Amino acid sequence: xxxxxxxxxxxxxxxxxxxxxxxxxxxxxxxxxxxxxxxxxxxxxxxxxxxxxxxxxxxxxxxxxxxxxxxxxxxxxxxxxxxxxxxxxxxxxxxxxxxxxxxxxxxxxxxxxxxxxxxxxxxxxxxxxxxxxxxxxxxxxxxxxxxxxxxxxxxxxxxxxxxxxxxxxxxxxxxxxxxxxxxxxxxxxxxxxxxxxxxxxxxxxxxxxxxxxxxxxxxxxxxxxxxxxxxxxxxxxxxxxxxxxxxxxxxxxxxxxxxxxxxxxxxxxxxxxxxxxxxxxxxxxxxxxxxxxxxxxxxxxxxxxxxxxxxxxxxxxxxxxxxxxxxxxxxxxxxxxxxxxxxxxxxxxxxxxxxxxxxxxxxxxxxxxxxxxxxxxxxxxxxxxxxxxxxxxxxxxxxxxxxxxxxxxxxxxxxxxxxxxxxxxx
Amino acid sequence: xxxxxxxxxxxxxxxxxxxxxxxxxxxxxxxxxxxxxxxxxxxxxxxxxxxxxxxxxxxxxxxxxxxxxxxxxxxxxxxxxxxxxxxxxxxxxxxxxxxxxxxxxxxxxxxxxxxxxxxxxxxxxxxxxxxxxxxxxxxxxxxxxxxxxxxxxxxxxxxxxxxxxxxxxxxxxxxxxxxxxxxxxxxxxxxxxxxxxxxxxxxxxxxxxxxxxxxxxxxxxxxxxxxxxxxxxxxxxxxxxxxxxxxxxxxxxxxxxxxxxxxxxxxxxxxxxxxxxxxxxxxxxxxxxxxxxxxxxxxxxxxx
Amino acid sequence: xxxxxxxxxxxxxxxxxxxxxxxxxxxxxxxxxxxxxxxxxxxxxxxxxxxxxxxxxxxxxxxxxxxxxxxxxxxxxxxxxxxxxxxxxxxxxxxxxxxxxxxxxxxxxxxxxxxxxxxxxxxxxxxxxxxxxxxxxxxxxxxxxxxxxxxxxxxxxxxxxxxxxxxxxxxxxxxxxx
Ligand code: NA
Ligand code: NA
Numbered sequence: 001x002x003x004x005x006x007x008x009x010x011x012x013x014x015x016x017x018x019x020x021x022x023x024x025x026x027x028x029x030x031x032x033x034x035x036x037x038x039x040x041x042x043x044x045x046x047x048x049x050x051x052x053x054x055x056x057x058x059x060x061x062x063x064x065x066x067x068x069x070x071x072x073x074x075x076x077x078x079x080x081x082x083x084x085x086x087x088x089x090x091x092x093x094x095x096x097x098x099x100x101x102x103x104x105x106x107x108x109x110x111x112x113x114x115x116x117x118x119x120x121x122x123x124x125x126x127x128x129x130x131x132x133x134x135x136x137x138x139x140x141x142x143x144x145x146x147x148x149x150x151x152x153x154x155x156x157x158x159x160x161x162x163x164x165x166x167x168x169x170x171x172x173x174x175x176x177x178x179x180x181x182x183x184x185x186x187x188x189x190x191x192x193x194x195x196x197x198x199x200x201x202x203x204x205x206x207x208x209x210x211x212x213x214x215x216x217x218x219x220x221x222x223x224x225x226x227x228x229x230x231x232x233x234x235x236x237x238x239x240x241x242x243x244x245x246x247x248x249x250x251x252x253x254x255x256x257x258x259x260x261x262x263x264x265x266x267x268x269x270x271x272x273x274x275x276x277x278x279x280x281x282x283x284x285x286x287x288x289x290x291x292x293x294x295x296x297x298x299x300x301x302x303x304x305x306x307x308x309x310x311x312x313x314x315x316x317x318x319x320x321x322x323x324x325x326x327x328x329x330x331x332x333x334x335x336x337x338x339x340x341x342x343x344x345x346x347x348x349x350x351x352x353x354x355x356x357x358x359x360x361x362x363x364x365x366x367x368x369x370x371x372x373x374x375x376x377x378x379x380x381x382x383x384x385x386x387x388x389x390x391x392x393x394x395x396x397x398x399x400x401x402x403x404x405x406x407x408x409x410x411x412x413x414x415x416x417x418x419x420x421x422x423x424x425x426x
Numbered sequence: 427x428x429x430x431x432x433x434x435x436x437x438x439x440x441x442x443x444x445x446x447x448x449x450x451x452x453x454x455x456x457x458x459x460x461x462x463x464x465x466x467x468x469x470x471x472x473x474x475x476x477x478x479x480x481x482x483x484x485x486x487x488x489x490x491x492x493x494x495x496x497x498x499x500x501x502x503x504x505x506x507x508x509x510x511x512x513x514x515x516x517x518x519x520x521x522x523x524x525x526x527x528x529x530x531x532x533x534x535x536x537x538x539x540x541x542x543x544x545x546x547x548x549x550x551x552x553x554x555x556x557x558x559x560x561x562x563x564x565x566x567x568x569x570x571x572x573x574x575x576x577x578x579x580x581x582x583x584x585x586x587x588x589x590x591x592x593x594x595x596x597x598x599x600x601x602x603x604x605x606x607x608x609x610x611x612x613x614x615x616x617x618x619x620x621x622x623x624x625x626x627x628x629x630x631x632x633x634x635x636x637x638x639x640x641x642x643x644x645x646x647x648x649x650x651x652x653x654x655x656x657x658x659x660x661x662x663x664x665x666x667x668x669x670x671x672x673x674x675x676x677x678x679x680x681x682x683x684x685x686x687x688x689x690x691x692x693x694x695x696x697x698x699x700x701x702x703x704x705x706x707x708x709x710x711x712x713x714x715x716x717x718x719x720x721x722x723x724x725x726x727x728x729x730x
Numbered sequence: 731x732x733x734x735x736x737x738x739x740x741x742x743x744x745x746x747x748x749x750x751x752x753x754x755x756x757x758x759x760x761x762x763x764x765x766x767x768x769x770x771x772x773x774x775x776x777x778x779x780x781x782x783x784x785x786x787x788x789x790x791x792x793x794x795x796x797x798x799x800x801x802x803x804x805x806x807x808x809x810x811x812x813x814x815x816x817x818x819x820x821x822x823x824x825x826x827x828x829x830x831x832x833x834x835x836x837x838x839x840x841x842x843x844x845x846x847x848x849x850x851x852x853x854x855x856x857x858x859x860x861x862x863x864x865x866x867x868x869x870x871x872x873x874x875x876x877x878x879x880x881x882x883x884x885x886x887x888x889x890x891x892x893x894x895x896x897x898x899x900x901x902x903x904x905x906x907x908x
Contacts, residue, residue, distance in 0.1 A: 012839075012842070013819070014823050014824075015823075015824065015835050015838075015839065016819050016821050016823070016824035016832075016835055016836070016839060017819055017839040017842060017843070018817035018819040018839070018843070019817070019819055020817050021817070021839070021842065021843045021846055022819075024846045024850075025842060025846055028846060028849060038849065038853045039853055039856060039857050039860075041849075041850055041853055042850055042853055042854035042857050042877060042880050043857055045850070045880060046801065046805075046876050046877055046879075046880050049800075049801055049804050049805070050797055050800075050801050050876060051797070052793060052796075052797060054800070055771065055775065055796065055797070055800045058768065058771075058800070058803065058804075059771075059772060059775065062768070062772065235779050238775060239775055239778065239779045241775070242772060242775035242776045242778075242779065243776070243779060245772055245776065246776050264769075265765055268764075268765045268768040268769055268772070269761055269764055269765050269768070269807075269810075271768065272764045272765075272767075272768050272803045272804070272806075272807040272810075273764075273807045273810050273811050273814065273816060274816070275803075275804065275807070276803075276804050276805075276807035276808050276810070276811050276816075277811055277816045277817055279804035279805075279807075279808070280804075280808050280811065280817060283804075283805075329822070372822075373821075373822035374822065
């Protein structure tokens with residue numbers, strides 16, 4: 001059964017069949033090979049999507065859609081420009097800081113990539129080459145899935161069962177997210193200085209900065225309300241996503257006054273179609289997970305890994321290397337759905353902190369969104385900016401390397417990941 | 427032949443361990459002709475999905491809280507009447523007697539064979555507002571309940587404000603004061619660590635919950651007579667073991683909750699009588715939704 | 731992203747054009763349903779929080795209906811995703827093939843997708859009938875309505891996949907796309 005599933009999946013995937021359908025066909029083949037009632041297919045599809053926590057995904061996507069249409073992005077850019085505009089690589093810093101702030105209210109790197117790409121790349125291109133401009137924005141967008149809220153973490157927590165909480169994972173992402181932001185800014189400055197780019201952006205003037213802060217204040221408060229509410233237990237992640245939607249609508253209608261009722265319909269539709277991509281993967285992968293479970297694959301994998309090593313650190317390194325390869329080729333949501341149920345229980349049996357493991361798992365696959373050949377953030381950037389993939393890849397690698405460096409840092413000093421959530425009682 | 431059984435209880439729960447014993451006994455009795463593969467802890471999907479899976483024959487069986495089956499066989503609500511059973515012995519006398527036979531027939535009509543009834547437990551209210559000593563102490567308490575009409579109606583009838591919420595959100599809702607209380611068997615209160623966020627513990631014993639071991643009728647009837655007998659025998663032994671185990675765990679959990687600092691208040695018998703009469707209309711209302719004969723049979727068994 | 735296209739208009743024929751038009755109408759209907767389901771879901775999630783804090787009470791059925799709306803929105807949106815090519819695939823190997831081979835693979839993949847959806851539809855009919863007597867815990871409504879979303883999604887997806895198999899990668903290029 002398992003072998004049938006794996007062969008069909010990889011065969012179809014390599015021929016370019018959408019991964020969701022490749023997973024569906026693989027389950028179908030496995031069920032026929034195992035003589036199991038096909039009813040399991042629609043049952044798993046429906047029940048795997050029928051989950052309150054998953055509802056956060058379209059809601060956070062909707063919040064992102066509304067924020068772009070409400071002109072909130074522009075305020076974040078203006079604010080960032082007033083603070084960090086005059087550093088080396090000024091506009092790059094603006095992009096990164098705006099990306100970090102957008103990350104704190106939006107759940108998805110892909111949504112961030114299209115929002116940042118369409119608003120910032122034109123300004124960046126006036127000063128920098130296409131590749132660098134897009135690479136900076138792609139990096140800033142990738143923060144979207146590391147700094148809470150994060151749809152990736154929601155999917156991970158769901159797949160890992162009750163061993164990790166979404167709130168705990170969210171908190172785990174904050175310190176590494178800040179490290180990455182600072183790292184991206186330093187790298188941006190250095191590249192910009194090496195290439196001899198002009199100093200750009202506004203000089204820092206206190207009055208101007210205060211004025212822009214005031215204008216951006218409603219947006220700056222949003223993460224405190226949304227993420228603070230989720231982490232403080234005032235509402236669940238899903239309800240927090242609902243609050244983010246309500247908040248974006250209030251700002252759009254009454255503060256920036258750029259949102260119209262006519263914007264709501266396409267926003268709802270786009271959020272649904274975007275989330276359905278994740279939903280389809282979850283639905284079709286659920287059949288594969290079922291087959292692996294009844295074939296006892298997780299137990300076999302655990303047994304195999306325990307034979308290979310008894311050291312948690314070596315196990316962790318093996319998983320990280322596997323995920324780097326997986327991240328190159330497989331869309332991250334498909335990877336969580338297929339691999340978390342396999343690896344998370346094994347990590348637990350090795351005595352690895354489930355929060356640390358969960359974060360490293362998510363972080364690794366998020367970096368994978370920027371690695372060729374399959375890198376969704378790269379696809380979106382290239383689509384939005386029309387910068388060819390080859391040029392993008394050539395410019396993006398230092399930023400990818402920096403992210404892997406932070407990943408290694410987290411492995412060496414797990415406190416970076418676990419200190420904040422543990423302090424908050426997760 | 428391998429028969430797959432899935433459940434949503436954690437692997438260390440007494441019911442999951444009972445299924446392991448069941449599996450060993452079946453394999454022993456049939457000389458390995460039948461092997462039971464058990465998948466606890468939602469490995470094959472949640473409780474609702476397990477019901478669908480058994481019904482369509484995707485898996486052979488499931489062990490499951492009866493609440494999830496009562497959506498298909500509403501007559502099951504008759505064995506969870508409010509304040510009906512003074513103790514677990516009565517609860518088991520009901521399910522092992524004529525009522526159990528009636529329910530088995532209803533389940534058979536929907537394609538299930540009931541192999542046995544284990545204990546999920548007697549449900550008791552905790553809260554952080556006041557000890558429950560009289561009926562009016564329930565007044566206005568925001569108590570989390572399972573989404574079930576009879577449960578919600580019962581708590582409305584005694585003056586509480588029921589809130590239905592997924593169990594995973596309950597801890598933080600109690601901590602935040604969004605909820606005043608919740609209700610569960612002692613062992614679940616302990617395993618969910620609600621004692622950390624709740625002060626008062628009662629023995630309200632307002633509902634008794636069973637865990638049903640049900641299997642797909644078509645697949646069961648395809649087995650030989652001997653195999654069917656072996657399954658029934660193994661199930662009966664496993665169920666008996668689980669009931670003893672669950673009773674011991676329930677008592678131990680209550681002791682641990684008190685040791686952890688909860689204030690335990692026993693509900694006096696006259697208050698229990700008041701609660702019973704206040705919730706009588708809920709039972710009448712249920713009689714309009716399901717076969718009244720089965721409700722009468724339950725009440726008869728309890729009083730007789 | 732494999733369905734995003736740069737080529738000229740589809741190799742038209744009057745019948746193909748009529749099919750496209752018909753499917754456009756179905757899409758419009760379905761789009762309305764997706765938007766409605768999303769709006770219901772979003773509204774209920776927000777109202778749930780408001781009720782809990784402002785009135786310290788809850789609507790018994792709100793979670794159930796929100797989830798139902800969510801399931802409907804997700805499944806009904808899947809065929810739209812097929813049309814817009816958002817269902818991701820690995821094209822690292824495929825892009826090395828000739829244009830003709832790529833086109834053939836694209837159509838083959840659409841046919842396979844359609845076969846998968848037909849199987850799902852057929853099996854889901856049984857599951858829906860089996861589930862029919864099962865009621866929702868808080869509403870007098872059958873649990874089978876969840877599966878009806880899967881049925882509709884399967885049929886709608888088959889239509890889109892067959893059209894893609896017919897028209898190839900350029901099916902939706904031109905003004906009808908996006
Ligand atoms: Na984020
Ligand atoms: Na990649």
